[in-house]
Amino acid sequence: MNETxxxxxxxxxxxxxxxxxxxxxxxxxxxxxxxxQQRLGPNRVGPFGIFQVLADMIKIFFKxxxxxxxxxxxxxxxxxxxxxxxxxxxxxxxxxxxxxxxxDLNIGLLFFFAMSSLGAYTIVLAGWSSNNKxxxxxxxxxxxxxxSYEVFMGLSLMGVIIQTGSFNMTxxxxxQKDVWFVVPQFIGFVIFMIAGIAExxxxxxxxxEAESELISGFHSEYSGMKFGxxxxxxxxxxxxxxxxITVLFFGGWLGPSFLPPFIWFIIKMFCFxxxxxxxxxxxxxxRYDQLMSYGWKLLLPLALLNVLITGAIVLSAQ
Amino acid sequence: MDVIFYISAIVALLxxxxxxxxxxxxxxxxxxxxSLFAISVIFFVSGAPFxxxxxxxxxxxxxxxxxxxxxxxxxxxxxxxxxxxxLLTPGIWTLPTILCVVLLIELVYAFRSVxxxxxxxxxxxxxxxxNSLFGGYxxxxxxxxxxxxxxxxGAYHIGKEKKREYHxxxxxxxxxxx
Numbered sequence: 001m002n003e004t005x006x007x008x009x010x011x012x013x014x015x016x017x018x019x020x021x022x023x024x025x026x027x028x029x030x031x032x033x034x035x036x037q038q039r040l041g042p043n044r045v046g047p048f049g050i051f052q053v054l055a056d057m058i059k060i061f062f063k064x065x066x067x068x069x070x071x072x073x074x075x076x077x078x079x080x081x082x083x084x085x086x087x088x089x090x091x092x093x094x095x096x097x098x099x100x101x102x103x104d105l106n107i108g109l110l111f112f113f114a115m116s117s118l119g120a121y122t123i124v125l126a127g128w129s130s131n132n133k134x135x136x137x138x139x140x141x142x143x144x145x146x147x148s149y150e151v152f153m154g155l156s157l158m159g160v161i162i163q164t165g166s167f168n169m170t171x172x173x174x175x176q177k178d179v180w181f182v183v184p185q186f187i188g189f190v191i192f193m194i195a196g197i198a199e200x201x202x203x204x205x206x207x208x209e210a211e212s213e214l215i216s217g218f219h220s221e222y223s224g225m226k227f228g229x230x231x232x233x234x235x236x237x238x239x240x241x242x243x244x245i246t247v248l249f250f251g252g253w254l255g256p257s258f259l260p261p262f263i264w265f266i267i268k269m270f271c272f273x274x275x276x277x278x279x280x281x282x283x284x285x286x287r288y289d290q291l292m293s294y295g296w297k298l299l300l301p302l303a304l305l306n307v308l309i310t311g312a313i314v315l316s317a318q
Numbered sequence: 319m320d321v322i323f324y325i326s327a328i329v330a331l332l333x334x335x336x337x338x339x340x341x342x343x344x345x346x347x348x349x350x351x352x353s354l355f356a357i358s359v360i361f362f363v364s365g366a367p368f369x370x371x372x373x374x375x376x377x378x379x380x381x382x383x384x385x386x387x388x389x390x391x392x393x394x395x396x397x398x399x400x401x402x403x404x405l406l407t408p409g410i411w412t413l414p415t416i417l418c419v420v421l422l423i424e425l426v427y428a429f430r431s432v433x434x435x436x437x438x439x440x441x442x443x444x445x446x447x448x449n450s451l452f453g454g455y456x457x458x459x460x461x462x463x464x465x466x467x468x469x470x471x472g473a474y475h476i477g478k479e480k481k482r483e484y485h486x487x488x489x490x491x492x493x494x495x496x
Contacts, residue, residue: 075344106443110371117379121351124383128344128390136390143387147380167444 011102018091022235027053029235029277036281065224072129079126080219080226083119083233087240090115094243095170097253097262108169109161112244113154116199120146122233123201123208127218138217141288142208145198148295149205153195155303159188159310160248173252182249187306189249191299196245198295200237202276204283207291242272323363330356341402343389347382354378365439368447 027042027050034041042049067073090112092102105111120143127139161167163184164175175181182189198205209217219230246252246268253261286294333353340346354377361370451459 072342072344075348078348105367107367107371110368110375110444114371114374114379117375117383120379120383121386124386124390125344128386140387140390143383143390147383150380 007102010100014091014094014096014102015088018088018236018239019232021239022232023053023057025235025238025273026056026231028273029280032274032277033281036278060225060228063224065226068130068221070131071221072131075125075129076221077226079122079129080222080229080233082125083122084229084236086115086119086122087233087236090240091243093169094240094247095173095252096265097260098170100262101170104168104170107167109157109167109172113150116153117146117150119199119237120150122230123218126222126230127208130218130221132221134214135218135220138208138210138214138220141214142201142218145201145205145207145291148292149195149198152191152295152299152303153199155300155307156188156191156195157248158303158307159185162307162310162314169247169252173247173254176251176254180249180251180254185249185306185310187302188310189245191303191306192248193241193245194299196241197276197279198291200234200241202234202238203280204285205291206285207288210285238273238276239269242269242276245272323360326356326359326363329353330360339406341399341406343398343402344386347386347389351378351382354382363439365441366447367441368444 030052031041031049033039042052045051045055067076093105093108093111095101095104103111123142123146124139127135127137127142130136160172160181163181164172166172166175172181201208207217208214209219214220219227222230243265246265250268253265255261255264259267330353333349333356336349337346337353340349354373358370358373358378361367361373
């Protein structure tokens, strides 16, 4: 009974924690962008503008949730729910501390791949159902981008899986007791991070919603809370990729014992979240063909080479 | 576990029927995706978590997205709905349905005589699947690989296009002579 209660607590905690963190990230991102671009950032609502998120939330909840008459209504409503659903489901496999995990699946990493590949539906369906040529272009771009970068994302993690011998996330963390996987799997780490940014379609890889050419692409027609779901879904995606980088390459909860494991996890995760914000503040957006050729001509061979070398080394060490 | 199997089997069946009867192609497509999910759950319950994950990653996540991609490119709108309406008249679907029902009755009759042993579910993990893939079935894996390479080369050949300049200042003499 006690264990069941603990499980329920973990589930509710992960759900509330991630969603509120995603909302808070809106403020963090705006403030950090301001710091890096030498501006003030939000500073009107409350001390240092920390209630900005609250004000934004109130605004977005009370906005009219308008469905344009020319859209395919059912699909239009379905599309934004998919991104929230898939990203929140992916958090189920993240071990935040020893034993604190919603579902300790033995196919953990594969479950994440499955969920992230389903995430592509949200862009494609939103772009198609909006019945708008800019949205359609955004949807087509998004589909091609996400399918391409999923390939390298999967391949870049194969090195970690070969070294651990398991898809289970807890096993992967425990295998990093001696040395974090970022050292032997540095190429895998870099490729995974690039693919992770492309999967969450953040700047610099935000071509599906490039506001200067596609007037925010696949979600042009969305308003109110439906737009809010895309928005929060993107921040949830950043949090998820940061969590995964922490677990897969930086030893998860492992760290010197003067801080509890959970705190170590959170510290590492925040470093990567801030790194993603820094990327947004500094890098320009590539052209679409550059994005594609960069992926298929550089990242794919590199990822394959990484798998080959890791496999050879592990095999010869046996 | 039996209950989960029956529920997902019913969902899969219903969704597949909906795929055939929907007139709008994207709606039919979405039912197909749900049907694939249900089949993935059946795999999971039957003790094949690896195959269940691959079903979602490969079929629902990659192949179906490519289908949707093609549908978006073709922009099948009201015209295709009209065409589908003609296709789904009772005269067309009655005979196949009767034939299918006959087959179904035969299937039920055949299964009635076989006693289904309620054997405990044996979980087959990823390592076992890969051992048999790269052990006993290595020839099939390599042949599939060759087929994929052939597909990629073919697609590249079809997709390759000679660069054409449409602006008159940039046109070279070759294109003028043609």
